[in-house]
Amino acid sequence: MKWIYRIISLIAAIFFLAPIVWMLIVSIKQEGMKIVTLVDWFTPPYSFAVYDEILSTTKLMNWTFNSFFVAACVTILTVAVAAMASFAISKIPFRYRTAMFFFVLAGLLIPGEAVIIPLYQVAKDMSILNSYQGLILPALASPVAVIVLKSFFDGVPNELVESVQIDGAGVWRIFWSIMLPLTRPALASMAILTFIGSWNNFLWPFLSVTDDNLFTLPMGIPTLMNQYSEDYVKPMVINTLSSLPILLLFIVFERQIVKGISLTGIKG
């Protein structure tokens, strides 16, 4: 019985890993290889020639940079903006607090995809199509982040905030040196999930950017692939090159990513 479990587990693991391993191996095969059976995919000769070619003749590195730059900006700003807003809703008493909360909550019901056509028009009116601002700004207001972070700020006891206030700390001090450090795991989780989300964001960059110097990876890859549909090696080199940075990041931050998903996923 135990062996059956083990074998099923191993088969599942192989199935999950196989496409990635296949991608890596094919990327170092030689172009024009003959494939008759499955085994042929994995046997030598290997060659890195196509890597050189792709790196020197395409804008793939440029797009990887764009993806990182946009995702980093979106992550830092989204978390900062959401933390400030949720702190206000959670800990500063003001008149329209409940109304404000519901105003943000309503945003959870508005799917990005449904407003993307008018958003295109709005971005055009503001002349931010084809720019980094255009890629970054519309992604910054995340109601989910506000709601999730608010629930974590709510967990910080009001007495603690009041006692610090009596000691003469201003609101900004409370926010910066009490609230943020106390909710660091939640902030980190939010940051990681925002980063992955932005890294994968396709539809908005696809619509708002036409200048190929500003492409991010998800939209650059399809453009590039259209030129190389006959062979397997170039597409897999493109796939590999564009995945390596995020795979490395994942290996380094695996624990935090996994924790982040279980921490915010259940709350959200």
Next chain:
Amino acid sequence: MLALLFLLPFVLIYVLYTIWPMIKGIEMTFYKWTLIKKMSYVGWDNYNKMFHDREVWEAIWHSTLFVILTTPTMVVLAIVLALIANRKSRLRKLYRTVFFIPSVLSVAVASFLGLFIFQPYMGFVNTFLHLIRILPENSEIFWLTEVGLSWIAVSAITLWWTVGFNFILYLSAMQEIPDEIVEAARLDGANNWNVFWNVTLPHLSPITKTITMLQIIASFKVFLQIYIITGGGPLDKTRPIIQLIYQTGFRENDLGYAATMSYVVFVILLVLSAIQYWLNNRKEARA
């Protein structure tokens, strides 16, 4: 006053890029509106056209079909993988990594992997099926050009690519089950199957509700996987609604009509999200 200062950045961006487009979009539905400029007022024409447009309803059906294909399979697969990674084993950590790793790939990378894996003649899947003799030497399965098969291919790739997040949620829910309860059940003579059915599964039911609703919403918004793997074909038979909206707006240069279609998507997703929110809150109220 101070609160306002803290809220200002969020509210400003939120109003400019979410609330305002939503209102602007309503205006757009009443116009003939091209990529270049606002043309003429057309009243309810876009709406009338849409209700009689077979393409729109077919596309909505395709998105719905994708929801039906991917939601139950996603839940079952995520639970099975979580069970595997939750078993006491030396490979436990490895399983967790392996099941999650596809989730960090970009949607474009996952889709192109799918496209090449499911090619006839040389593709990974067909050469594998040849190797284990399920598929005879001289025959091929054309995954991407037959409607039924291409749905299977697109769903399989989507499951592989996105199951990781749900798998982690289930895994952490399973790890929250107190050991004492499992031990007590075992003392009462329960076997593995009893424990799974009567202890584990009931414990997973709140998170299953959340995952199910989020998956329905996510699957309904499918676009790039299908766009890359089948292009919406053959003969538009797999084209989802988001792709149709994109094509109408940006290929046929009709933003007004595209905006009208987006409002249908909006209403559908609004209803789904409302259900999701209601389920979540009911859960908290009980706890």
